[in-house]
Amino acid sequence: MGNHIMEEVVGHAKEHAGAHELAWHTSVWPLLMSVGILFLAPLAFAFYFVYQNPLLAAISLGIGAPLTIISIAGWVKEGFEDEHHYSEGHSIWAMPIFILAEALLFVGFFAAYWVLRLTQPSWPPQGTPEMPLLIPIIMTIVLVSSSVTIHFAEKRLEEDDRSGFTTWLIITIALGALFLGFTGFEWNELWHEGFTPKTNVYSTAFFSLTGFHGSHVLVGLAIFLCALIPALAGKISKPYVTAASMYWHFVDIVWFFVVSQVYFW
Amino acid sequence: MSVRAETYTSGFSLKEWIFTTDHKRIAVLYMIGSFAAFFVAGLMAMLMRTELLTPGGTITNNPTNYNVWLYFHGAAMILGYQIPALTGYFANYYVPLMIGAKDVAFPRLNALSVWLFWMGIVLALLTFVIPDPPDIMWTGYPPYSIKTPGNTAFYTFTVLLIGFSSIAGGVNFLTTIIRMRAPGITWGKLNIFIWALMAAFVIQLIFVPILGTAVTMLSLDKYLGTNYFNAAMGGSPLIYENLFWFYSHPAVYVILLPAVGVLYEIVATFTRNRVFNYNGVVYGGIWGTVALSGVVWIHHIFVSGMPQWIIIIEVFTTLAISVPVGILLIGLVGTLWKGSIDFKTPMLYATGFLFLFLIGGLTGIPNAMSSIYIHIHGTQWIVAHFHYVMAVSVTTAIIGGTYYMWPKLTGKMYSETLGKLGFALFFTGVNLTFLPWLYLGYLGMPRRYYGYSQFPQFQPIQQFITFGSYIIFLGALVILISLIHSLIKGEKAPQNPWGSKSLEWTHTQSPPPPGNFTQPVKVDEDWDPYGYNK
Numbered sequence A: 001m002g003n004h005i006m007e008e009v010v011g012h013a014k015e016h017a018g019a020h021e022l023a024w025h026t027s028v029w030p031l032l033m034s035v036g037i038l039f040l041a042p043l044a045f046a047f048y049f050v051y052q053n054p055l056l057a058a059i060s061l062g063i064g065a066p067l068t069i070i071s072i073a074g075w076v077k078e079g080f081e082d083e084h085h086y087s088e089g090h091s092i093w094a095m096p097i098f099i100l101a102e103a104l105l106f107v108g109f110f111a112a113y114w115v116l117r118l119t120q121p122s123w124p125p126q127g128t129p130e131m132p133l134l135i136p137i138i139m140t141i142v143l144v145s146s147s148v149t150i151h152f153a154e155k156r157l158e159e160d161d162r163s164g165f166t167t168w169l170i171i172t173i174a175l176g177a178l179f180l181g182f183t184g185f186e187w188n189e190l191w192h193e194g195f196t197p198k199t200n201v202y203s204t205a206f207f208s209l210t211g212f213h214g215s216h217v218l219v220g221l222a223i224f225l226c227a228l229i230p231a232l233a234g235k236i237s238k239p240y241v242t243a244a245s246m247y248w249h250f251v252d253i254v255w256f257f258v259v260s261q262v263y264f265w
Numbered sequence B: 001m002s003v004r005a006e007t008y009t010s011g012f013s014l015k016e017w018i019f020t021t022d023h024k025r026i027a028v029l030y031m032i033g034s035f036a037a038f039f040v041a042g043l044m045a046m047l048m049r050t051e052l053l054t055p056g057g058t059i060t061n062n063p064t065n066y067n068v069w070l071y072f073h074g075a076a077m078i079l080g081y082q083i084p085a086l087t088g089y090f091a092n093y094y095v096p097l098m099i100g101a102k103d104v105a106f107p108r109l110n111a112l113s114v115w116l117f118w119m120g121i122v123l124a125l126l127t128f129v130i131p132d133p134p135d136i137m138w139t140g141y142p143p144y145s146i147k148t149p150g151n152t153a154f155y156t157f158t159v160l161l162i163g164f165s166s167i168a169g170g171v172n173f174l175t176t177i178i179r180m181r182a183p184g185i186t187w188g189k190l191n192i193f194i195w196a197l198m199a200a201f202v203i204q205l206i207f208v209p210i211l212g213t214a215v216t217m218l219s220l221d222k223y224l225g226t227n228y229f230n231a232a233m234g235g236s237p238l239i240y241e242n243l244f245w246f247y248s249h250p251a252v253y254v255i256l257l258p259a260v261g262v263l264y265e266i267v268a269t270f271t272r273n274r275v276f277n278y279n280g281v282v283y284g285g286i287w288g289t290v291a292l293s294g295v296v297w298i299h300h301i302f303v304s305g306m307p308q309w310i311i312i313i314e315v316f317t318t319l320a321i322s323v324p325v326g327i328l329l330i331g332l333v334g335t336l337w338k339g340s341i342d343f344k345t346p347m348l349y350a351t352g353f354l355f356l357f358l359i360g361g362l363t364g365i366p367n368a369m370s371s372i373y374i375h376i377h378g379t380q381w382i383v384a385h386f387h388y389v390m391a392v393s394v395t396t397a398i399i400g401g402t403y404y405m406w407p408k409l410t411g412k413m414y415s416e417t418l419g420k421l422g423f424a425l426f427f428t429g430v431n432l433t434f435l436p437w438l439y440l441g442y443l444g445m446p447r448r449y450y451g452y453s454q455f456p457q458f459q460p461i462q463q464f465i466t467f468g469s470y471i472i473f474l475g476a477l478v479i480l481i482s483l484i485h486s487l488i489k490g491e492k493a494p495q496n497p498w499g500s501k502s503l504e505w506t507h508t509q510s511p512p513p514p515g516n517f518t519q520p521v522k523v524d525e526d527w528d529p530y531g532y533n534k
Helices: A002-018 A029-050 A054-081 A091-118 A134-158 A162-192 A201-232 A238-263 B002-009 B014-018 B023-051 B063-099 B107-128 B152-179 B192-224 B237-271 B278-293 B297-301 B308-320 B322-336 B345-362 B364-368 B370-376 B380-410 B416-442 B456-489
Strands: none
Touching: A029 A054, A029 B107, A029 B152, A029 B192, A054 A201, A054 B107, A091 A201, A091 A238, A091 B152, A091 B192, A091 B237, A134 A162, A134 A238, A162 A201, A162 A238, A201 A238, A201 B192, B014 B023, B023 B063, B023 B107, B023 B380, B023 B456, B063 B107, B063 B152, B063 B192, B063 B237, B063 B380, B107 B152, B152 B192, B192 B237, B192 B278, B237 B278, B237 B297, B237 B322, B237 B345, B237 B380, B278 B322, B297 B308, B308 B322, B308 B364, B308 B370, B322 B345, B322 B364, B345 B364, B345 B380, B345 B416, B364 B370, B364 B380, B380 B416, B380 B456, B416 B456
């Protein structure tokens, strides 16, 4: 800890003494990632659903997915090797701002759900099977536990207990994956009972909200993996972990809205 | 120092450009992308205007072609040109320089923003090569957007890519402004542009996600069979209209606020004067607009069906938002008061804005009143109104702002003669186009029609408007030529050709080196970006 502060002071002194930058900064990853995203989402989706060409969709995914993953890996690596420290300490400010935007995404979907629900002549609409209530309770317990475990991980990191940090991080990731497993199981069950996104307005909202929340859990897990893999190699960025943990707590809080509105109302 | 700077600016390396994380170069990438969108969307406007020369088919007999042009014109002008030009190009160039920072908080995220925006442009340009291109205007209303054979998915993803780019930009720039101001630059001493941009990004962060959900539901409904907008299954297209305008009305302020911010910089510099009513402009004008921006969207859908009491409330909120916007305009006019006005090209654009925006604002008041609005809904009046208030007003700010920053950006001066000629053509063309267009709408010509054989009496006005629009296009070409001319033949620009007091002119050379400032910036207590009267 003491060393860390020392380094920072020396770094600042260097910046001021060195007066100015010597070259244009570059990074190949942003451009590669954006090309990867173009193939991964818009083109693959359009080939599959609009032009009904699964082969081109598969090729598009085959280009997009590896490109995106490689870019993320390269980006994370570059972040650790960065000598300019422009971004240091900013992520704990940036993440709450990003979470504001993310929260509004859910507001949009919830608003649509509420309007749909309150304008129906009767509820639940025709075609809705008996909804499972035990699974969402278990899922809630799993997700809340994962919020606690990531908190433990952060505590360990503050005490400079790196192996403890890694252990709790792995447990958190495992709980998140378990949560997604339950979502998959439940979707599968409902699908077989004939409850699909097309069935009625409730199924529309149900699959959108749980699916959309699930995709956020997936993103949270990806963010954690970007902390775990370098951590196993001995590299940890504390602000990154703090920001990642904020995101995870946010995903947890959103789940309370999803579970209370979609299952228990 | 200058010898060293030469080594940075001379020599072109493609690798250094496309992989750049430097905010100044990212600004140029945004400029190229947004101006390209402007140009192609302008061509679409020319095609539509040419089509309207005769009441029947002029250059096409297929209304779908006209719809595709209309789609591309609207979507590219707003999502590809105006928003990225202001919140990408201007924001990137000015923010770190005005607050004395070396770069933005997250330079790599910044590069991702610009390239995601470019991918959005690529997707939009694919419109011209794919089978069944999107033909749903920039609004994408269901049920048409769901029933059309056109490719609604590309519309959805264009919005999502550019939307994500905006959100990443918002996170980045708000963090930058909060965390990276040079010592001494307090909140009360920020440039108006910085304040306006912060407000624009707050609006983006709150409302862009809502648009994202709306267009996502569109593709879910169309391709996965969900029932959000399917009235037969209990869904409602009104959900889309509300979510869409909940974003798209505030989007007007995302565009307007930074545009006005740039004009404040221009007007203060070229009048050698303080900003009139700084606190009123910042807290009343800029943040007042933000506060009201989310409660006026209903006026776009007055005739879509809703309880009367909501309409009455929205009439008042809509009229109320003209108060903060009025404060912004009065601040601009007040800054002229007792100033020493120098009508260089950027200043001509700024004064042009005052005139164009005044017409835009005044023609908006009847639209706010539901009793009048019912009669003018769906007429060309609305089209002319929002072209005055958004399209051409904001374009004066973008072009004027480009001339203003040009010496800093390129290190070259532009030709005042060409600059003024471009302005004269643009300003004349705009008014020859949109004043008669207002009249056409007042006479009852409906909007979005590719032909008007039911109304042959409008042909002379339509032709007049079309010739006016050709003059705008000519003006745009002269503007483009003047910029290229400057790049090739322009004189070398001094550090501060305008004699501005703002940091980007006083503290760094033209163009600035990597890292922006050769010395860490620190300003003393009586520093003021508008301290001309001290």
